[in-house]
Amino acid sequence: MNKLLFCALFCACLSASAQTFSFKSNEGSIFLMNESPGGKARVYYFLSPECPLCQSYSLTIRNIYAEFAKQGIEMVGIIPGNDFSNKDILEYEIKYKIPLMLLRDEQLMLVKKYNVTITPEVVLVNTQGKVIYQGRIDNWAYELGKKRKVITEYNLKDALTSVLLNKPISVSKTKAVGCYIE
Incomplete structure (x- = not known):
């Protein structure tokens, strides 16, 4: 139900003044997405079903x-490229209980637009479609294969809280750690 509402919001926010992207869902449906969110902001989670960190971050993604x-923040999962079958994506979505609508960026349109190189990496855009935060979800993973016992920086959550409070985002860019997008 939440995914259907999300689809409706995407379709409702299409306008001639902003760039519109076309994506394919895992079910084969085509979704048009305006670069400007219909809500207060939009988070793009760039994910790879076989990346261990994308799997490990599933609980954090669910909690966020x-x-x-x-509270009006749109969230969507973007699967870059066409390396994964529908079955791979569906198994990832089910096994890790990913609450996001997962859309395929087969032509790497958003990957190129936002210069995303890693999964998991997040891009937060405001209502005008401007990037206001990009990078890691938090500082749990600080190098490939190395994780902190205690998270001390909740970068995405802090940025989202700032959006909701109409405050400036203190850290707008961080380095994502994870699997490279090929």
Whole structure:
């Protein structure tokens, strides 16, 4: 149901003044997405079903979704390229309980637009489609294969909280750690 509402919001926010992107869902449906969100902001989660960090971050993604989606923050998962089958994506979505609509960026349109190189990497855009935060979800993973016992920086959550409070985002860019997009 939440995914259907999300689709409706995407379609409702299409306008002639902003760039529109076309994506394919795992079910084969085509979705048109305006670069400007219909809500207060939009988070693009760039994910890879076989990246261990994308799998490990699933609980964090669910928690962020539960906290912020109901407050008007749009969230969507972007699967870059066409390396994964529908079955791979569906298994990832089910096994890791990913609450996001997962869309394929087969032509790497958003990857190129935002210069995304890693999964997981997030891009947060405001209502005008301007990037206001890009990088890691938090500082749990600080190098490939190395994780902190205690997270000390919640970069995405802090940025989303700033958006909701109409405050400037203190850190607008961080370095994502994970699997390279090929």
